[in-house]
Amino acid sequence: MMDVKRVISKIEKNYIINNLRKQERIDGRGLWDYRKFKIQSDIISSAEGSADVSLGETRIITGLKYEVGEPFPDLPNEGVCTVMAELLPLASPLFERGPPDEQSIELARVVDRGIRHADCVQTKKLCIKENEAVYILFVDMYVINYDGNLIDAGGISALTTLISAHIPEGKIENGNLEWTGKYFTGESIVNELPIVITYGKIGDIVFLDPNLPEELVCDGRISISVTEDKITSIQKSGAATFSIDELKMLGDKSLEIGKKLRKDLNLWQYKAKYK
Amino acid sequence: MPLIIKDEYPEVLFREDGKRLDGREKNELRPIKMEVGVIKNADGSAYLEWGDNKIFAAVYGPREVHPHHLAKPDRGILRVFYRMATFSVFDRKRPAPGRREKEISMIISDCIEPILFLELYPGTSFEVFIEVINADGGTRCASTTVAALALADAGIPMKSLVSAVAVGKIDGKIVVDLSGIEDKAGEADLPCAITWYNKEISLLQFDGDMDLNEMSEFLDLAKDALGRIHQIQLEVLKSKFLTIQEKSDEIIVNKENQGES
Numbered sequence: 001m002m003d004v005k006r007v008i009s010k011i012e013k014n015y016i017i018n019n020l021r022k023q024e025r026i027d028g029r030g031l032w033d034y035r036k037f038k039i040q041s042d043i044i045s046s047a048e049g050s051a052d053v054s055l056g057e058t059r060i061i062t063g064l065k066y067e068v069g070e071p072f073p074d075l076p077n078e079g080v081c082t083v084m085a086e087l088l089p090l091a092s093p094l095f096e097r098g099p100p101d102e103q104s105i106e107l108a109r110v111v112d113r114g115i116r117h118a119d120c121v122q123t124k125k126l127c128i129k130e131n132e133a134v135y136i137l138f139v140d141m142y143v144i145n146y147d148g149n150l151i152d153a154g155g156i157s158a159l160t161t162l163i164s165a166h167i168p169e170g171k172i173e174n175g176n177l178e179w180t181g182k183y184f185t186g187e188s189i190v191n192e193l194p195i196v197i198t199y200g201k202i203g204d205i206v207f208l209d210p211n212l213p214e215e216l217v218c219d220g221r222i223s224i225s226v227t228e229d230k231i232t233s234i235q236k237s238g239a240a241t242f243s244i245d246e247l248k249m250l251g252d253k254s255l256e257i258g259k260k261l262r263k264d265l266n267l268w269q270y271k272a273k274y275k
Numbered sequence: 276m277p278l279i280i281k282d283e284y285p286e287v288l289f290r291e292d293g294k295r296l297d298g299r300e301k302n303e304l305r306p307i308k309m310e311v312g313v314i315k316n317a318d319g320s321a322y323l324e325w326g327d328n329k330i331f332a333a334v335y336g337p338r339e340v341h342p343h344h345l346a347k348p349d350r351g352i353l354r355v356f357y358r359m360a361t362f363s364v365f366d367r368k369r370p371a372p373g374r375r376e377k378e379i380s381m382i383i384s385d386c387i388e389p390i391l392f393l394e395l396y397p398g399t400s401f402e403v404f405i406e407v408i409n410a411d412g413g414t415r416c417a418s419t420t421v422a423a424l425a426l427a428d429a430g431i432p433m434k435s436l437v438s439a440v441a442v443g444k445i446d447g448k449i450v451v452d453l454s455g456i457e458d459k460a461g462e463a464d465l466p467c468a469i470t471w472y473n474k475e476i477s478l479l480q481f482d483g484d485m486d487l488n489e490m491s492e493f494l495d496l497a498k499d500a501l502g503r504i505h506q507i508q509l510e511v512l513k514s515k516f517l518t519i520q521e522k523s524d525e526i527i528v529n530k531e532n533q534g535e536s
Contacts, residue, residue, distance in 0.1 A: 004316055043329075043409075044329070044362060044363070044408060044409045045327050045409060045411075046327075046362060046363055046364055046365060046409055046410065046411075047362035047363075047409075050362065057315050061360075061408055063360060063361070063362025063363075063408070064362065065361060065362045065367035066278075066367075067278070067367065068278065068279065084361070084370060086370065088358075088404065088406055089335075089356070089402070089404050090314065090317065090320075090331060090332075090333040090404035090405075090406055091314065091316060091333075092316045093316065093335055093338075096341075097356065099371070138361065138362075138367055140360065140361045140362055140370070142360055142406065142408065144314060144331060144406075145314050145315055145316055146316060147315070147316070168278075168279040168280045169279070170279040177279060178279075179279045179280055
């Protein structure tokens, strides 16, 4: 059992801050190091794509389901991809039962926006018949253990799930929806891989990938989604303020870290083996 | 609109060689794999793979009761929350808990309560959270089994473990441990559990039809299968402590070696 506290003592808080001032972290990392990612894909037979992602002790299991429905009137030839997150009370004494709270909605929305605005999911390919039938994809994230930085773990988890997708290909024949016998795979619906990178801020110190104690004592966080060469979404949360110079520095840093992470994780290795 | 691939069941549930569709004999269980201590934040936790079922269970407690008015001054309370992930079933499940999940939570809670000493923990609650991430028939039994393991992992005093399994009738024959297809296409389904301290039945439901002879056959078959499940539970728990023992032995040996050199 880990020691999870809602309130961290002054002494521990000072310990965390003093270490950060010396460019050190309580878990031995440097300021710009990620904890270790562990990724498994296609672990759930009832889902059309799935991933089990651990970032340090934070663990998120994500599954993909689809439905066929009518498109939005303003986008008659585009499918829909929605992201949901559940902070299971099983994952931490800090999570309570009940309908989604702010924290889980923020997680789902930040991951969703990261994907939506980065030309990641090719929604035009998710159209079966214009104005009539499109795919609606549900990317549902379940937090199994919470040890800080759900957003980055969730982002990788959602991407891996989409890459591992294998969705039955449908066509409309004589007004009926039928299966062509083939599958859509992640390869054909995912283009860019936007990676969301979260920093914590305490006082004037900024650091990558806050763990749980750091997250509980930090003034605020900033999450930046990046593709190969562009920033695609930003979310600042918590009661911290960032200077313009800091933001410029974090933008540079994010592209650099994103590049390295994309290479290290090599997410395309998780693509579905269906044809 | 309907899904593109339809969820269809076969008409015959036995192969020509007399075995079941997944190759099992009538009294054979699906492969079972259990693990304890998988969720670091929880006081106790367990993970179970039973055929294609994949289930996490975590225990928190004894801890303060929320909401406070549920607390009982003379004993602790047990609350079980059985939930299924949206992607655990063929048609996406709605995220909010439904009637089925609430009923199963209660059934499991009533099944487990006899093995605990709740009277020793007045004013507190034990909360068991069960999350089914992949379902393939018999999830209430698998959940009960894994919940008992998580309680033991939490070090909560217990009279014994409890194990559960479903017995059923498919194509007129009585078989143990129904898979998802057998559950949906079969004729009868009897989930049951045994609390081992008194060897009595603590969970029992039945849907279908049976005569008295069949009922005793059902229960005998279940008892035999439950014994095997209990053994697996015990071994998993033991292996956890054996691993700890081995590690501490290693440390002692290392220290002794250092002392000599």
